[in-house]
Amino acid sequence: MGLTKTEFFTESQNKTAMLLKALGHPARVAIVEHLLKVKTCVCGDIVNELPLAQPTVSQHLKELKIAGIIKGSVEGTSVCYCLDEKAFESLSAYFTNVLTDLQNQNSTCC
Numbered sequence: 001m002g003l004t005k006t007e008f009f010t011e012s013q014n015k016t017a018m019l020l021k022a023l024g025h026p027a028r029v030a031i032v033e034h035l036l037k038v039k040t041c042v043c044g045d046i047v048n049e050l051p052l053a054q055p056t057v058s059q060h061l062k063e064l065k066i067a068g069i070i071k072g073s074v075e076g077t078s079v080c081y082c083l084d085e086k087a088f089e090s091l092s093a094y095f096t097n098v099l100t101d102l103q104n105q106n107s108t109c110c
Contacts, residue, residue, distance in 0.1 A: 016094050019087055022067030027052060027060045032069065035083050041073070043080040 006014050023029060027050060034049045035042060047057045061081060064070045069087045072079045 015090065018067050019069065019091055022063050022069055025060065025063075027057070028064055028069075031057075031060060031064060032083065035070065035081065041080040041082040043075060044078045046081070 009017075023032070030050055031046060034046060046061070047054045050057055052060075061070065061072070061079075065072055065081075067087070068084055070081050071084045072081050074080075
């Protein structure tokens with residue numbers, strides 16, 4: 001297995017890639033959509049929303065939290081999760097820049 005060589009890329013490129021990788025699984029997209037739908041922090045009922053076992057859901061939550069897409073706080077014996085707006089602001093800025101650059105190109109590619 002080769003090295004990823006992330007040190008050759010900018011901090012911004014690495015952060016964007018980490019966010020996109022975390023969102024690169026349909027279960028994680030479903031978790032984000034569920035958190036958007038409930039419009040509040042969620043404590044424990046995410047497992048009921050997905051056709052996955054509790055340990056699998058926990059692993060997906062962990063990946064989203066590591067990437068900074070969700071935040072979690074301990075309340076009693078459970079962890080409550082909510083979306084981290086900063087991650088989506090970062091992705092929005094990235095895709096806005098990409099779209100703006102594409103619209104400004106006079107390319108007849110493909």
